[in-house]
Amino acid sequence: MKGTSLTKFWHEIQETKEGLDKLKKVPMQEYIEYMSLLEESENIWRKAKQKNDYEIFRPTLEKIVAFNRKYVKYVETEKLKGYDVLLDEYEKGMTMKDYDEFFSKIKTELVPFVKKVLDKKLELDDSFNKLSYPKEQQREFFKYLAETLGFNFNKGVLKESEHPFTSGFGTTDVRVTNHYYENDFTSSIFSGIHELGHALYEQQINPELDHTLSGGGGSMALHESQSRFYENIIGRSLDFWKIHFPKLKSVFKKQLRGVKLKDFHKLINRAEASLIRTEADELTYPIHIMIRYDIEKALFAGEIEVKDLPRIWNDKYQEYLGLEVPSDREGILQDIHWAGGSFGYFPTYALGSAYAAQIYKVMNRDFKVLKSLQSGDTKEINAWLKERLHKYGSTKPPKELFRICVGGKFNPKHYIDYLIKKYTKIYELK
Numbered sequence: 001m002k003g004t005s006l007t008k009f010w011h012e013i014q015e016t017k018e019g020l021d022k023l024k025k026v027p028m029q030e031y032i033e034y035m036s037l038l039e040e041s042e043n044i045w046r047k048a049k050q051k052n053d054y055e056i057f058r059p060t061l062e063k064i065v066a067f068n069r070k071y072v073k074y075v076e077t078e079k080l081k082g083y084d085v086l087l088d089e090y091e092k093g094m095t096m097k098d099y100d101e102f103f104s105k106i107k108t109e110l111v112p113f114v115k116k117v118l119d120k121k122l123e124l125d126d127s128f129n130k131l132s133y134p135k136e137q138q139r140e141f142f143k144y145l146a147e148t149l150g151f152n153f154n155k156g157v158l159k160e161s162e163h164p165f166t167s168g169f170g171t172t173d174v175r176v177t178n179h180y181y182e183n184d185f186t187s188s189i190f191s192g193i194h195e196l197g198h199a200l201y202e203q204q205i206n207p208e209l210d211h212t213l214s215g216g217g218g219s220m221a222l223h224e225s226q227s228r229f230y231e232n233i234i235g236r237s238l239d240f241w242k243i244h245f246p247k248l249k250s251v252f253k254k255q256l257r258g259v260k261l262k263d264f265h266k267l268i269n270r271a272e273a274s275l276i277r278t279e280a281d282e283l284t285y286p287i288h289i290m291i292r293y294d295i296e297k298a299l300f301a302g303e304i305e306v307k308d309l310p311r312i313w314n315d316k317y318q319e320y321l322g323l324e325v326p327s328d329r330e331g332i333l334q335d336i337h338w339a340g341g342s343f344g345y346f347p348t349y350a351l352g353s354a355y356a357a358q359i360y361k362v363m364n365r366d367f368k369v370l371k372s373l374q375s376g377d378t379k380e381i382n383a384w385l386k387e388r389l390h391k392y393g394s395t396k397p398p399k400e401l402f403r404i405c406v407g408g409k410f411n412p413k414h415y416i417d418y419l420i421k422k423y424t425k426i427y428e429l430k
């Protein structure tokens with residue numbers, strides 16, 4: 001903690017203490033039983049998913065939910081009650097009041113727009129997407145992307161793993177992994193840019209905070225805002241590919257011969273109603289999160305029960321995305337989160353995207369963000385984010401960090417506006 005005063009870490013210390021105080025309110029025996037339940041629950045969930053049978057998982061999920069309902073009662077305070085207790089654990093300061101406002105905008109403004117988009121077929125020649133792209137070249141292009149985005153190779157490494165992730169052990173040791181599918185070459189491009197966004201955040205934190213409680217990103221949603229900013233706003237923009245598509249073509253000479261930038265850009269922005277959250281595109285993604293939020297909220301309000309979940313899930317996918325859910329595996333059983341007792345986690349994913357859109361809006365007041373990409377790198381963007389967000393690490397509560405970054409409060413309007421503007425153009429609507 002050299003050279004930094006303790007007051008800098010006050011809120012971190014406060015939070016650690018809060019966590020301990022909470023735990024003391026939970027009867028020891030119940031907590032131990034819950035922990036051993038969680039040790040088995042992921043395996044049971046996995047088996048249920050494999051066999052495509054919710055009933056295998058249901059009794060376990062009932063116990064998990066029962067504990068969490070009791071847990072909420074034990075640790076409730078004057079200010080935080082019910083589901084808010086859990087939401088606050090994943091994104092400090094965010095409550096149902098905030099999220100209700102956010103998701104109701106998704107419901108009333110985005111859902112009808114998405115229906116319009118999905119009704120229109122995007123005309124493009126995507127035959128190149130069906131070809132095989134060797135891993136070696138994908139790896140090479142990922143390295144090029146890391147150089148382009150300003151990843152510091154002296155303070156981090158790029159590796160490979162089944163699921164891409166980023167881990168930061170201070171600013172000098174940031175590890176990023178990616179995964180390569182030969183039959184789906186854009187997957188590694190965007191999981192790569194996504195993880196590089198997380199990595200840039202970690203690398204640009206004030207190094208004085210290394211190895212302190214405040215040496216990581218500000219919160220889940222803030223971290224996700226950075227990965228989504230680079231992945232979607234920068235990485236899926238036409239301006240980015242105007243500069244970098246020639247390089248992509250030179251790496252995949254055979255596969256991309258004669259392919260037009262226009263078709264590539266459409267391919268990476270195609271919106272589709274889909275069943276699986278992790279495979280959803282930028283436009284429909286928040287609807288998947290909204291569905292989960294509604295379900296969790298009703299579950300903790302005692303309005304619905306675990307046995308009803310598959311039916312409710314399927315009804316919502318029908319209502320909001322017009323999809324028939326053919327199996328539990330592609331429905332209620334798809335995510336691991338509930339099996340690990342994580343309720344209140346999902347909303348942070350959508351909040352991250354919405355934060356990114358608002359940051360983009362504010363950044364554009366200082367300089368033309370997409371135009372700056374003509375330089376061939378993202379230096380100007382990185383410097384802005386470092387100054388307005390990254391350097392602080394988690395020295396302040398997340399809501400305050402966001403306020404410093406954008407100079408105001410979170411407003412979901414910017415996210416909806418951004419999505420509608422972008423997809424109206426790509427889909428040539430109106």
Ligand SMILES: [Zn+2]
Pocket residue numbers: 194198223224227
């Ligand atoms: Zn992420």
